[in-house]
Amino acid sequence: MKPAEKEWTPKILAFLCNWCSYAGADLAGISRMQYPPNIRVVRVPCSGRVNPYFIIKALQRGWDGVLVSGCHPGDCHYISGNLVARRRFAVLKDLLEYLGIESGRLNFSWVSAAEGEKFATVVKEVVEKVKALGPAERLVKR
Amino acid sequence: MHNVENSIREAAKKLLSEKKVDLIVGYERGTLPLRTTPCFVDKAEDVRKLVWNENCDANLSKYLLSRKENVGVVAKGCDARSIAVCIFEKQIDKEKVVIIGAPCLGLIDKKKVKAKLDGRELLEATIEDEQIRLKGEGFELVFPKKDFICNSCLTCRHRNPPIYDVFTGEKVSEAEVDEFGEIADLEAKPAKERWEHFKEELDKCIRCYACREVCPLCYCKTCFVDQTMPIWFGKTNDLSDTMIYHLVRAFHVAGRCVDCGACSRACPMNINLREVVKKTEKIMKERYDYTAGLSLEKIPPLGEFKIDDSQEFIK
Ligand code: SF4
Ligand code: SF4
Ligand code: SF4
Ligand code: FES
Numbered sequence: 001m002k003p004a005e006k007e008w009t010p011k012i013l014a015f016l017c018n019w020c021s022y023a024g025a026d027l028a029g030i031s032r033m034q035y036p037p038n039i040r041v042v043r044v045p046c047s048g049r050v051n052p053y054f055i056i057k058a059l060q061r062g063w064d065g066v067l068v069s070g071c072h073p074g075d076c077h078y079i080s081g082n083l084v085a086r087r088r089f090a091v092l093k094d095l096l097e098y099l100g101i102e103s104g105r106l107n108f109s110w111v112s113a114a115e116g117e118k119f120a121t122v123v124k125e126v127v128e129k130v131k132a133l134g135p136a137e138r139l140v141k142r
Numbered sequence: 143m144h145n146v147e148n149s150i151r152e153a154a155k156k157l158l159s160e161k162k163v164d165l166i167v168g169y170e171r172g173t174l175p176l177r178t179t180p181c182f183v184d185k186a187e188d189v190r191k192l193v194w195n196e197n198c199d200a201n202l203s204k205y206l207l208s209r210k211e212n213v214g215v216v217a218k219g220c221d222a223r224s225i226a227v228c229i230f231e232k233q234i235d236k237e238k239v240v241i242i243g244a245p246c247l248g249l250i251d252k253k254k255v256k257a258k259l260d261g262r263e264l265l266e267a268t269i270e271d272e273q274i275r276l277k278g279e280g281f282e283l284v285f286p287k288k289d290f291i292c293n294s295c296l297t298c299r300h301r302n303p304p305i306y307d308v309f310t311g312e313k314v315s316e317a318e319v320d321e322f323g324e325i326a327d328l329e330a331k332p333a334k335e336r337w338e339h340f341k342e343e344l345d346k347c348i349r350c351y352a353c354r355e356v357c358p359l360c361y362c363k364t365c366f367v368d369q370t371m372p373i374w375f376g377k378t379n380d381l382s383d384t385m386i387y388h389l390v391r392a393f394h395v396a397g398r399c400v401d402c403g404a405c406s407r408a409c410p411m412n413i414n415l416r417e418v419v420k421k422t423e424k425i426m427k428e429r430y431d432y433t434a435g436l437s438l439e440k441i442p443p444l445g446e447f448k449i450d451d452s453q454e455f456i457k
């Protein structure tokens with residue numbers, strides 16, 4: 001098949017906290033759970049490490065969607081990294097949506113190391129949402 | 143108005159002669175009609191230069207950053223609030239500043255005036271009895287003052303400075319307005335239309351950074367757009383880069399912006415920047431019940447967290 005004929009599939013950048021969601025993804029993997037192969041993972045020490053610039057830059061570079069996943073509130077290895085991050089993400093998401101970025105492109109979840117199944121479900125849902133939106137255009141730098 | 147002006151002068155004179163401050167930062171008449179310019183007074187006899195009117199639009203809080211001497215500053219509601227934010231953020235030393243609070247009369251928007259002049263030159267303007275008289279060669283026009291009031295003043299709920307050391311004149315009544323009414327229509331639109339709207343608006347931006355330079359809260363030594371190690375976002379006026387500049391600036395002033403409107407007034411391309419930053423105010427109010435610049439103690443939303451913060455957007 002020529003590239004143009006190939007069906008478009010979304011590219012999703014996932015920032016996963018080392019202590020929970022990354023291990024959750026690992027568990028999904030070793031338990032041989034199926035989930036779409038559209039995500040590329042960046043392992044971060046904590047969801048609090050995810051600078052909003054990372055997310056904005058990903059959108060500018062043409063990633064079709066972004067997923068940030070960390071430990072459940074109360075379970076962060078650095079006590080409150082995810083709580084600080086939660087406010088930041090709320091403001092960032094509200095602002096990006098206000099400017100007209102489709103809400104489905106920005107995704108956040110709490111997935112613990114034991115929640116392999118939740119991880120697989122989250123990825124499936126994110127991929128479905130982004131597929132429905134089609135390729136990213138707004139904010140992408142050409 | 144004149145009584146406010148007189149009491150500003152008296153307060154300034156007293157502060158200077160009692161050596162409580164070394165300098166007063168206020169406003170003096172500008173060289174053009176409807177203009178004032180920041181004014182620095184260090185001798186008690188010069189206080190008569192100080193004026194107070196609807197054209198005192200500069201937010202003087204920016205002049206207080208990293209001052210060594212003791213300064214008295216004339217401040218409207220929004221100015222005082224941005225000073226409060228800077229004091230909280232340790233950019234202004236409370237011990238070195240005397241806030242001379244004055245009730246705001248509502249500012250005249252020069253761009254609204256210009257629109258009515260049709261390119262003719264304004265030579266003289268007077269404001270009296272809620273009317274504004276514009277004169278130039280071969281024309282004299284009279285309009286109700288309210289036609290020219292800045293949009294930020296039309297939705298202001300803090301005309302009286304909430305924080306001050308000396309209050310001049312008498313407190314004015316605060317309007318019961320819908321603070322976020324201005325952006326309601328836009329918010330109700332589908333994402334695509336909002337995108338089209340902001341695309342059209344922000345595509346006019348020439349990246350002159352006037353909006354950042356006047357913003358009392360954009361005091362960073364190196365702004366993220368000037369940073370080179372690493373270069374986060376491009377410095378071009380490509381739409382994506384421009385959008386991101388405005389998005390990130392809004393994000394940086396979230397929970398700090400006092401809606402003084404200085405960014406909108408400064409923009410040479412007539413972009414209504416308040417439309418962008420206003421949203422941050424709304425987010426702060428709705429999610430965290432917070433209004434910036436009303437207290438010197440309260441921690442702003444992005445400086446703290448609660449275990450039960452809203453998280454409807456997280457799976
Ligand atoms: S835009 Fe952000 S980084 Fe730049 S001066 Fe303003 S607050 Fe600082
Ligand atoms: S962002 Fe604009 S309205 Fe808000 S404080 Fe800065 S200059 Fe004033
Ligand atoms: S003042 Fe206007 S043109 Fe200049 S950078 Fe700001 S938005 Fe762009
Ligand atoms: S360590 Fe996982 S979110 Fe902080």
